[in-house]
Amino acid sequence: MAAALVRPTLRSLPWRLFASGWGVGLVMAAVPVLFSMELSAPVLVNVVRAVALCGAVGMAFVLDDPARHTTGVSPVPRPLRQALRVAVVWAVGAAWWAAVLAVIRVGVEPARWSALPSGAVTVEAGALFGLALALAGAVVRFSETRLPGPAVAGAVLALPIAAGALLPPRFALFVPPGDPRWANSHLLWAGVLITMFATWMACGPEPRRRFGGGLGFRRGAVG
Amino acid sequence: MTAVTEAPAVAPFPAPTGDARRAVLALARVEARRLLLHPLVLAALAAYLTVLLWPGGEPEDAYPVLQDIDRETQLGHVLLGPVVMIAANLAVLRSHRRGTDGHFAVLVLPPWQRTCAHLLSVLPTVLVTALIVTGQFTAGALKPGAVGRGSVFELLTGPLLILVCAVLGVLLGRVAGSALVAPLAAVALLAGTFIFAASPEPGSWLRSVSPVVVDDGGQPLPSDLLGRPAGWHALYLLALSVLAAAGAVLVSGGRTRAVRVTAVASLGAVVATVVLQGMAPSDAVREAREVATRDPAAVQDCERRGATTYCAFPEFTPWIDEWALVTDKARSLASGPEATRALTVRQKVAALDGPSGMWELSPAAPGELTVSTAWGGERELEFAASVARGLVVGHERYGGAHCDARGVLMVWLAIRATRDGATMFERTGDNYNSPGVIQAPVSAISLRGREYAVVERLLAEPRAEVDRKVKASWAELSAPGTTTDRAAALLGVTAPAESADDRERMCA
Numbered sequence: 208m209a210a211a212l213v214r215p216t217l218r219s220l221p222w223r224l225f226a227s228g229w230g231v232g233l234v235m236a237a238v239p240v241l242f243s244m245e246l247s248a249p250v251l252v253n254v255v256r257a258v259a260l261c262g263a264v265g266m267a268f269v270l271d272d273p274a275r276h277t278t279g280v281s282p283v284p285r286p287l288r289q290a291l292r293v294a295v296v297w298a299v300g301a302a303w304w305a306a307v308l309a310v311i312r313v314g315v316e317p318a319r320w321s322a323l324p325s326g327a328v329t330v331e332a333g334a335l336f337g338l339a340l341a342l343a344g345a346v347v348r349f350s351e352t353r354l355p356g357p358a359v360a361g362a363v364l365a366l367p368i369a370a371g372a373l374l375p376p377r378f379a380l381f382v383p384p385g386d387p388r389w390a391n392s393h394l395l396w397a398g399v400l401i402t403m404f405a406t407w408m409a410c411g412p413e414p415r416r417r418f419g420g421g422l423g424f425r426r427g428a429v430g
Numbered sequence: 431m432t433a434v435t436e437a438p439a440v441a442p443f444p445a446p447t448g449d450a451r452r453a454v455l456a457l458a459r460v461e462a463r464r465l466l467l468h469p470l471v472l473a474a475l476a477a478y479l480t481v482l483l484w485p486g487g488e489p490e491d492a493y494p495v496l497q498d499i500d501r502e503t504q505l506g507h508v509l510l511g512p513v514v515m516i517a518a519n520l521a522v523l524r525s526h527r528r529g530t531d532g533h534f535a536v537l538v539l540p541p542w543q544r545t546c547a548h549l550l551s552v553l554p555t556v557l558v559t560a561l562i563v564t565g566q567f568t569a570g571a572l573k574p575g576a577v578g579r580g581s582v583f584e585l586l587t588g589p590l591l592i593l594v595c596a597v598l599g600v601l602l603g604r605v606a607g608s609a610l611v612a613p614l615a616a617v618a619l620l621a622g623t624f625i626f627a628a629s630p631e632p633g634s635w636l637r638s639v640s641p642v643v644v645d646d647g648g649q650p651l652p653s654d655l656l657g658r659p660a661g662w663h664a665l666y667l668l669a670l671s672v673l674a675a676a677g678a679v680l681v682s683g684g685r686t687r688a689v690r691v692t693a694v695a696s697l698g699a700v701v702a703t704v705v706l707q708g709m710a711p712s713d714a715v716r717e718a719r720e721v722a723t724r725d726p727a728a729v730q731d732c733e734r735r736g737a738t739t740y741c742a743f744p745e746f747t748p749w750i751d752e753w754a755l756v757t758d759k760a761r762s763l764a765s766g767p768e769a770t771r772a773l774t775v776r777q778k779v780a781a782l783d784g785p786s787g788m789w790e791l792s793p794a795a796p797g798e799l800t801v802s803t804a805w806g807g808e809r810e811l812e813f814a815a816s817v818a819r820g821l822v823v824g825h826e827r828y829g830g831a832h833c834d835a836r837g838v839l840m841v842w843l844a845i846r847a848t849r850d851g852a853t854m855f856e857r858t859g860d861n862y863n864s865p866g867v868i869q870a871p872v873s874a875i876s877l878r879g880r881e882y883a884v885v886e887r888l889l890a891e892p893r894a895e896v897d898r899k900v901k902a903s904w905a906e907l908s909a910p911g912t913t914t915d916r917a918a919a920l921l922g923v924t925a926p927a928e929s930a931d932d933r934e935r936m937c938a
Contacts, residue, residue: 224608224610227608227610227611227614228610228614231614231617231618235617235618235621238626244626250625253621253624253625254621254625257617257620257621257625260617261614261617261618264610264613264614264617265610265614267613268610354527356609356610357520357523357527357609357610358520360516360609360610360613361470361513361516361517361520361613362470363613364512364513364516364613364616364617365470365473365474365513368509368512368620369473369474369477372477372481372506372509373477373480373481
């Protein structure tokens with residue numbers, strides 16, 4: 208059944224939105240190459256983080272389903288439908304992420320590249336994408352909104368920035384490479400990644416009881 | 431013959447201008463309220479205020495340099511701005527998302543006037559941030575330890591950033607009917623400000639077009655040496671907002687002559703202000719920086735207190751009382767001719783590269799010692815170390831770690847002459863990850879593990895006892911040849927054996 212659903216899923220996803228997020232991210236990753244900037248490893252890591260944020264903003268729209276009020280009654284359970292969407296988008300997203308790292312690599316001399324921990328920044332990116340997914344899943348689960356994307360995109364941006372500005376140094380997430388807290392902060396990132404996935408999965412099933420009121424046109428979570 | 435009834439063509443009936451203006455204002459009021467109460471904006475403002483009002487903070491915060499803290503109001507606004515941009519964008523796109531665009535055709539206001547209302551609706555939010563900035567700066571300026579002079583333009587930059595971002599949010603909403611665009615623009619803005627524009631050298635065009643001109647890391651400078659084009663930058667942000675606003679009105683169909691003229695004029699202003707910002711700092715500022723760095727005496731005010739003369743840049747003279755407390759305390763702990771030796775405390779800056787320059791200060795002339803342009807907390811310990819060095823060694827050249835009695839004496843004296851000295855000593859060791867080193871102005875005073883251990887043991891002894899012993903054997907402790915072992919014996923503690931690390935250190 209899942210195989211049969213792949214094509215309709217592919218067709219119904221808002222590809223233009225993902226593509227614009229990915230596109231802006233790629234452009235940002237290409238800035239150091241295009242302007243031949245000599246950026247240090249901490250600055251490069253921040254570039255990669257900004258790129259990941261672009262991808263995450265695009266990812267916020269992954270559960271947007273304008274026909275939500277009709278798909279609620281289909282025999283295919285929502286977790287399966289959502290998982291299919293996520294699998295398709297994340298597969299393409301992974302290719303994009305590889306391209307981003309490749310572009311960054313072009314602009315950096317080999318010595319600097321080896322100082323850039325690509326595995327760790329990939330975990331960070333995964334956690335940011337996971338955040339988008341979890342928020343979208345939660346909005347879908349706890350409201351009747353058809354399009355959680357716009358609100359989630361704002362929150363996906365606001366939360367990491369708030370975390371960067373507000374978290375005490377001991378629990379800092381955005382740590383420059385070479386910092387003694389690097390390993391600990393990446394344990395934290397991995398924790399965030401796992402928590403976000405768990406949250407999304409917990410929010411997957413349809414609620415037993417429908418929320419009262421009309422569908423779709425009610426005020427969303429964030430107007 | 432059947433009567434042919436022709437439906438009369440209904441020309442759109444323009445609302446009287448007075449009514450249109452009232453409608454625009456009414457819509458602006460509603461949207462302003464919604465924008466200010468938008469969950470994202472409310473949460474961001476709450477988070478910002480929490481950070482501002484969070485108790486605690488560094489001891490340096492009690493001695494703000496106003497020409498620096500006016501700038502500190504800006505970075506928070508770079509984070510608030512994107513949030514307001516997204517919220518304003520969502521407000522413009524609300525009808526699009528809810529599918530009510532079509533209904534608006536029957537309402538009084540044409541789209542471009544709705545855009546005007548959205549543009550006006552951002553003003554109360556801007557006003558709120560202006561109030562926050564005012565409060566933030568006033569709180570700093572009212573502190574008894576505050577010195578210097580803030581700049582209105584630096585303070586205006588924060589609220590203007592919010593204005594630019596909000597207006598850009600409206601413009602993006604009119605250009606692209608997708609809620610994705612504003613968040614992406616926000617990421618691009620943040621990346622541009624914090625990553626790309628923060629790194630290049632001063633004066634590059636990238637710095638001039640960046641929403642905030644970041645100058646970080648250096649020591650505070652007297653306000654006339656800053657050379658930041660704050661006025662032009664504020665004007666640049668204002669022109670940018672007007673340009674984006676005119677663009678939004680043009681895009682939504684308000685193609686009147688006034689709007690076109692505004693758009694062209696503001697575009698000209700944007701270009702002009704970018705160019706003018708690039709021309710800073712002026713030659714006069716460069717010259718003043720040169721003088722302040724190479725020959726500070728020419729521009730400083732001096733004040734004599736007992737055997738010590740304090741020379742500071744005019745804006746920093748209120749701190750002389752604080753410096754005198756430390757110097758007098760250090761002198762009271764010393765004995766012999768050093769206790770009353772005439773000294774000049776001279777404030778120094780390394781201003782050649784402007785406020786973010788990382789130049790080293792040059793060593794002071796004989797009989798002089800250096801004080802920096804920051805005060806409070808560890809800075810007090812650093813000045814105390816500078817005083818102790820002036821009393822014991824008498825020069826500021828770095829020659830390596832102090833591996834003798836004088837090292838122990840200087841660091842002990844610095845700690846005792848500072849408020850909360852032991853805590854500050856520990857903290858400065860943690861902060862620079864180098865226990866036993868005090869980052870005194872010009873050159874650090876560093877101890878090896880061995881001398882550090884002696885100082886630690888001295889601090890654990892009863893204070894009055896140690897004070898008495900130091901006074902009694904001051905002459906021997908401050909003599910160049912006295913060993914650490916001898917110092918420890920004189921002061922009634924034991925020195926640990928020399929470790930392998932200790933032997934590798936270069937000694938002064």
